[in-house]
Amino acid sequence: MNKLANYLEGRWQEGAGAGSPVLDPVTGETLATVGADGIDMAAAYAFARNQGGTALRALSYAQRAELLGAIVKVLQANRDKYFDISLKNSGTVQNDSAVDVDGGIYTLSYYAKLGGKLTAGQLMADGTADALARDNAFATQHILVPVRGLALFINAFNFPSWGLWEKAAAALLSGVPVVIKPASATAWLTHEMVKDVIDAGILPGGALNIVCGRPANMLEALDSLDVVSFTGSADTAASLRNHPKIKLEGVRFNAETDSVNSALLGPDADDDAMGLLVREVVRELTIKSGQKCTAIRRILVPQARYATVAAALADKLKGITVGDPRLEGIRMGSLVSASQRDAIVAGIQKLEACSDIVFDGRQDIKIQAEGNQHAIVPPVVFGTQNPDTHPLVHEMEVFGPVATLMPYRDTDHALALARRGMGSLVASVYSNDPDFLAQAAISLAESHGRVHLINNDVAKVHTGHGNVMPQSNHGGPGRAGGGEELGGLRALRFYHRLSAVQGAPGVLEKIVN
Incomplete structure (x- = not known):
């Protein structure tokens, strides 16, 4: 077991005491320890x-x-x-x-x-x-x-x-x-x-x-x-x-x-745009098990498309393999720790008490890992038919493979729902109507650090809703921290x-x- 030393004042220094363990979140094995007891930070900063x-x-x-x-x-x-x-x-x-x-x-x-x-x-x-x-x-x-x-x-x-x-x-x-x-x-x-x-x-x-x-x-x-x-x-x-x-x-x-980011399907909502949204939502739910500050937490779709999108998401997610990343064929691995697992489970339970379930990976996906002490949680997608009277989905970020699907009545309603995150890192918009994409960008820019506009022209080349590129600003106002x-x-x-x-x-x- 390795104790991770601190590099300060031009030399490696171990903290006093046993330190805290750094664990494998799947097996529970202690990989290293960390500690900084007794370190003179004033001297380190001065150097x-x-x-x-x-x-x-x-x-x-x-x-x-x-x-x-x-x-x-x-x-x-x-x-x-x-x-x-x-x-x-x-x-x-x-x-x-x-x-x-x-x-x-x-x-x-x-x-x-x-x-x-x-x-x-x-x-x-x-x-x-x-x-x-x-x-x-x-x-x-x-x-x-x-x-x-x-x-x-x-x-x-x-x-x-x-x-x-x-x-x-x-x-x-x-x-x-x-x-x-x-x-x-x-x-x-x-x-x-x-x-x-x-x-x-x-x-x-x-x-x-x-x-x-x-x-x-x-x-x-x-x-x-x-x-x-x-x-x-x-x-x-x-x-x-x-x-x-x-x-x-x-x-x-x-x-x-924190950031309750949105993915918004435009009111034109053709099959191409819907497919682009569904693919990106599944990516954001599964990459790093949804542990990304930019991950999609709210999925906004026209009322008429709600059932279709729900079915498409469930169909895609049920094919995801979840488990120990050492196993061949596993597509989605673990959360980083048992404490994060417990926090995600608690968040899921809160949303479950006031939401419908669109897809429940706890029932529909078999976790491929030994024992039950691992920190693996499969994807869960909730749904609410009344997003205006469901404040929790706009306020609470469950920092894992969890998102909520919700319908909107018209363009103004959709943009208002996206802004209810009260400051987000990113919103992605899926449409083949350039006028709607432009309107969404102008409306959402005030409350989002990045607005990601996707149509068929960029379907194969865009960098992804959740990928932070150094060429673009990363940060967001309000609850997202106000940073840049x-x-x-x-x-x-x-x-x-x-x-x-x-x-x-x-x-x-x-x-x-």
Whole structure:
């Protein structure tokens, strides 16, 4: 059994005590332990700021992009090992592991290429200079300079690879050192990736750090000019926001939290559009066992299509093989832990008390795994004929293979139902009516971080409702956390400070150039 050490102050440090177990969610085997008792986070942060930050900022954006490219090569060389860890620690089949492992590598590669095109040295101009006096004798120029603190990542359990690299890519490219706090349940993969990069000697000391377990003073040791990026539950995000370092001392905070995402079948509802929706709903229910912040939770269809869509979903889902990912032919694996299984079961019971059942995998799918201590839960689709008077389906996210089908009366009703999520990461719309797609995009953009429009023209090439691409914004308003990540170079803004520099135009030009 391996104890996952913490990499801080340029060296590996084990936490005191036995630590907490990291388990195989199918067999219950203890794979490793994590712990951070006794770790001096103040010293760790100071080293990251003073050593890692100083060294990174001495490089240009293009030079830091080269470092990202070198990291990509190390991760690609170890893909098979990462897939094996994912199977054991996350309970995922290989296709699902690829979403996490290859998704992280792709995102890093994207930012390596994007950063390689930047001509800036140590700062970036934001717009052009504006005159503040007659004859432009005095002017103002906005500039973006890298944060001189550190970036603390408090990550979720469902994407131990992608969740790390989609944040770290933008931070490191910006010149900001990172400290990663992975979720304990799936920390092994994050730890192994960080270890491989550290062993390769790519980054300057202090630029990449990891702390596993629950260190004391993790937030208390932050400086007011540090930044924190969090992915997880809305309750935890609210607790973090109320911490004095964030609430009172100005530590910049980004959150991605709960999201009751929608898939909407347009009122034209031909068979092609319906088929596209059904296929995507089944994908989102089964990939990573529905443990995706972008997964479809509500399925909105015209009243006249409700029964047809219900039957199509049931027909597709009954053919899904569910069980131990080590077994040949298994398409859907496990949840990441027994505690997550218990939370999903509790959520299913709440929805079951006030909903119809469209498909019940508990009855119609045989789980292929030994014993009954595993964390495997098959897909369940509920239905409600009265979504206006069924608030629970719009408010509660069951973070697993669970969704609810509901009918709408007309276009206005459909869009109103989608917005009842009160802020979501993504809505996908399926229609071959371009006017409806345009109307839906404009209406839903205010309450959704991403609007995914699907017609026959893109049926074979679209990237998927739940796939987060680095070219597009990831985040959402309201209950989704109000955060923003990725979106190309937009991601770098979180790791920069905006300042208005005022002076003679010649001086401002010298600064920018």
